[in-house]
Amino acid sequence: xxxxxxxxxxxxxxxxxxxxxxxxxxxxxxxxxxxxxxxxxxxxxxxxxxxxxxxxxxxxxxxxxxxxxxxxxxxxxxxxxxxxxxxxxxxxxxxxxxxxxxxxxxxxxxxxxx
Amino acid sequence: xxxxxxxxxxxxxxxxxxxxxxxxxxxxxxxxxxxxxxxxxxxxxxxxxxxxxxxxxxxxxxxxxxxxxxxxxxxxxxxxxxxxxxxxxxxxxxxxxxxxxxxxxxxxxxxxxxxxxx
Numbered sequence: 001x002x003x004x005x006x007x008x009x010x011x012x013x014x015x016x017x018x019x020x021x022x023x024x025x026x027x028x029x030x031x032x033x034x035x036x037x038x039x040x041x042x043x044x045x046x047x048x049x050x051x052x053x054x055x056x057x058x059x060x061x062x063x064x065x066x067x068x069x070x071x072x073x074x075x076x077x078x079x080x081x082x083x084x085x086x087x088x089x090x091x092x093x094x095x096x097x098x099x100x101x102x103x104x105x106x107x108x109x110x111x112x113x114x
Numbered sequence: 115x116x117x118x119x120x121x122x123x124x125x126x127x128x129x130x131x132x133x134x135x136x137x138x139x140x141x142x143x144x145x146x147x148x149x150x151x152x153x154x155x156x157x158x159x160x161x162x163x164x165x166x167x168x169x170x171x172x173x174x175x176x177x178x179x180x181x182x183x184x185x186x187x188x189x190x191x192x193x194x195x196x197x198x199x200x201x202x203x204x205x206x207x208x209x210x211x212x213x214x215x216x217x218x219x220x221x222x223x224x225x226x227x228x229x230x231x232x
Binding site for chain 1: 151216217222
């Protein structure tokens with residue numbers, strides 16, 4: 001069974017630009033969550049989607065948005081990039097958003113903002 | 115609010131030593147789930163174990179064991195006879211259930227960098 005895939009793996013952007021990251025969950029998984037990982041802040045939750053609906057949202061500005069498609073694939077978008085947005089963005093999928101379901105993580109997208 | 119504390123930022127051991135990674139959590143919810151994840155240098159988080167708040171049985175899986183104690187709000191992880199391949203960052207995480215049955219977000223600790231020297 002294929003794992004969670006994220007594209008692209010690496011991305012370099014400049015301040016003010018926008019970026020879209022993509023995540024394909026494990027087949028059969030319908031819940032997708034996004035996390036930002038930085039050396040200073042650690043792993044921080046961005047949002048969680050299930051059946052194309054946002055179920056939970058972390059404490060990030062409105063520049064960060066996401067969506068989920070009917071095939072459970074998800075995208076997250078960051079507009080007006082800032083230097084502080086440089087991070088590893090991790091996507092995780094689970095069967096459903098129930099609390100007991102473990103999340104399976106993808107390899108991440110390393111975003112560098114110059 | 116829910117919070118996970120991993121006080122050990124970095125630990126270094128020599129191969130074959132036993133090592134325990136500490137995890138302390140805070141929550142007012144009575145139903146919750148605790149997780150441990152491993153992040154090797156490749157970057158991908160690997161799920162290791164899940165434990166719910168109603169099951170305080172310790173668990174052993176090969177060289178790995180977990181000690182869950184509600185009385186001290188701790189969920190510690192021990193690696194016996196450590197190996198170089200165990201070198202990674204280990205994260206403890208918490209997910210709680212609110213009264214309506216909905217789950218809050220998964221909250222991670224800051225991680226412990228374990229280095230096993232040959």
